[in-house]
Amino acid sequence: MLPPVPVPPNGTAGGLRQESLRELNLALVMGVIAGADAPPSRAGIAAATGLNKATVSALVDALVEAGLVAELRRTVTGRAGRPATPLRLAGGTVAGLGLEINVDYLGVRALDLTGAHLDERIQRRDLRGSQPGRTLAALRALAGQVTAGLEARGLRLAGVTLALPGLTDAGQGPLRWAPNLGWRDVDVRRVAAGLEPAAAGPGFFTVDNEANLAALAEAHIGARQSFIYVSGEIGIGAGVVVGGQVFRGLHGWAGEIGHVPVDPAGPPCSCGARGCLEVYAGKRALLAAAGLPAAATPEDLAARLAGGRGQARAQRAIDTAAGAIGQVLAATMNLFDISTVVLGGDFTALAPALGPGIEEVLSGRVLAARWGGASLTVAASAAGHHPALTGAALAAVRRAITSPATFLP
């Protein structure tokens, strides 16, 4: 007999006290500063939010004192009136720590609020079938090196986020299943043991799927709001971003695109079913179809496509993959009502080859394009190397934007 009124309107579970009001408005101000095209002034923020100038001044002053916001030099605008003091997120004061465990490396990356690079450690090694305990300890040690350096430079740690190639339980929980690592039900939280500052608060340490975090990095660096990030590696995953936020689903396992059926009677897949996307467009399938050794890189494949021996076969492999990717993406785009695709992972280097084939399928199958007049975009990722690591660090440092109140004195 319940009218389903789901989330309380504020997002937090509980009631709002006056304190919360301040917390929310602090976060609002941070969000405006973070999201503005150009550094806004106090007056500009007041106009954008509807808050009173005096209120905004007080909030901004608190954020400046906490080292979350920095005042820039006043610029000469040429217009009448007292010149504004532009505000931006402070650099070099607060750090987010991104961690990643993947099949062939461990990684740690630290970024500040502006997204600037602070520090990084990448340790290449084969982690297929590795012992979770040892691997986590190694990553913990690597993270310790980075945080020691940050502390020495006077940076505060805003959060730690771990990127994993598998199903994680919505944010907090343990790793459920990482097929390519061969891990199952691993409590990964201890990787952050001892990293939390005294008053860390909930959500200091989070875990997420690598595709979701790579999508976050893409959103940041590519300045995109709504798109599907397709990560082509050994497995194929996707991160769905709607209005700047990652769609996670019930358990945080949304976007598992790799095992969407392309042809139910197709070749068997490692997941136990048949004809999944991975069987047509996963790294192994793609390289094998192109006649390349399993250790080859996407760049090798791209080179074959340029001409010479094996070009035709490589092109056929690409065409098959593009057709399958297009078919699955068409489904995804119709279901999510999103009209932009970003090709990441190994697909980034292959984007020029894959793009046209994918677009062709999409243009005939995506309703929003055919009938709604929406324009389709298929682009290569701009998020650089180890995007999941970047996304993890961004997700971590974002805590200072979404709940700045915990960082005030």
Next chain:
Amino acid sequence: MLPPVPVPPNGTAGGLRQESLRELNLALVMGVIAGADAPPSRAGIAAATGLNKATVSALVDALVEAGLVAELRRTVTGRAGRPATPLRLAGGTVAGLGLEINVDYLGVRALDLTGAHLDERIQRRDLRGSQPGRTLAALRALAGQVTAGLEARGLRLAGVTLALPGLTDAGQGPLRWAPNLGWRDVDVRRVAAGLEPAAAGPGFFTVDNEANLAALAEAHIGARQSFIYVSGEIGIGAGVVVGGQVFRGLHGWAGEIGHVPVDPAGPPCSCGARGCLEVYAGKRALLAAAGLPAAATPEDLAARLAGGRGQARAQRAIDTAAGAIGQVLAATMNLFDISTVVLGGDFTALAPALGPGIEEVLSGRVLAARWGGASLTVAASAAGHHPALTGAALAAVRRAITSPATFLP
């Protein structure tokens, strides 16, 4: 250079004043009363929300005075202490008006805050290729009859929501495309002309896809939080509900499942592509494959399945449809990370026949079930006749739950 910090944390675009605090807490209290398993007391609400008893008392009193909440008789609990005053949403005070235009009828339905039926008008007629202006005028007239009756009974109108079988622009906007009506770019807002009370506020009139609204009705009546509602009619649509909220996507066109490809080389579809789900499991395809006339009902098909002439053929048609539906739902469930499916529309009557075939496909293909231990559910809809109409009325009356402040004196 923007860290993508998307929606301001409060959900509204602007800053929060003290007023907003009260508004949000009023909505919170309404939400707790609406969502509770048993009528809660003031003290219970205080405990559930973390708000002070005195605060909750003040908020509840305001809601009672506004006619949004009713006090029940004090019950004898058997425990020590002063007995609590149970609270519930008030019935017969505020009404939500649902409107629907579909291929073979116009409908108006009014529900109150408790979900109780207040009034209803269904006008059966063939609206394929109808003139939008005339049809809207007819529906407006029908709605007028209902609202006149409501007004006479002293009910206040909380909102009006229109359900349409097509793509509507995210909530407010005009109808973009309704293939089965043959409508394109119709400004449907005038159907609510004159229905708004003086201080209606924004969002009084909304438009949404019939599948989304039917899903909302299912969430209400079936008390489900996260599921995919599949509506099988001439077209096939889906409403995706996550945590009690409908997922709309970028333009509000999410859940367009009917044109997800099943076999890219399959028979041509009305959308211009080939092998869409609709070609295998749409009403026309299903009846034709079963050897039934186009005017037959799903009940006719169910009767054939029971035995007698044509049983085998009907069963083959069902098996084909179930396979196709299962394949597309497997994709949908992997992408959205949702493990419950509700069969609605014509599929409701066919659920006993379709269910096993669908479940078989899903159990082999949905990752959350195979590897995450989530249990799959395929159920028939419990939302009754014209679920989109019910959902529309619920969406309309919900305004009094999500923003009760506008209903205070």
Next chain:
DNA sequence: AGTATATGTTTATTGGCACAACTAATCCAG
């Protein structure tokens, strides 16, 4: 009848925002 327990109300206090008047810093016109 008296005590324990739980619900709900009353009254004083506090935190945070709005409003309005003010200061500050620039452009521009004469």
Next chain:
DNA sequence: CTGGATTAGTTGTGCCAATAAACATATACT
């Protein structure tokens, strides 16, 4: 170069909503 116009930001007052603590109310238990 001086004074008005314009825009940015600050200061002080008042108000609103929530809190806390004491109180009133209504039951059960002994």
